[in-house]
Amino acid sequence: MHIVRDLGVFARSEANEAIGPTDVNAVIESALNIVHAQMKHRARVVRELAPVSRVGGAEGRLTQVSVNLLRLDADFDAVLCNLVMQEGTG
DSSP states (O other): OOHHHHHHHHHHOOTTOOOEEEOHHHHHHHHHHHHHHHHTTTOOOOOOOOOOOOEEEOHHHHHHHHHHHHHHHHHHHHHHHHHHHHHHHO
16 A cells, blocks of 8 residues: 555645646545555445556545445445334334
């Protein structure tokens, strides 16, 4: 894992961050590395990343968005699991 590098990219994301060709798979991997400790007991992550063309964007900003989406998904999965368990016990 490259958690130090990933956190550095995440921390440097600013409104004036340069927009350029960005590797989406690298952004997703960075986001997964950042949230790994939070998600490892709450969700199962399956990495199936296909090669894609670079997109125009700011790496730090895209990483922020990806981290937020992963956290929301893990929170939703935890709530859904809790609801299913409660419904099944009654």
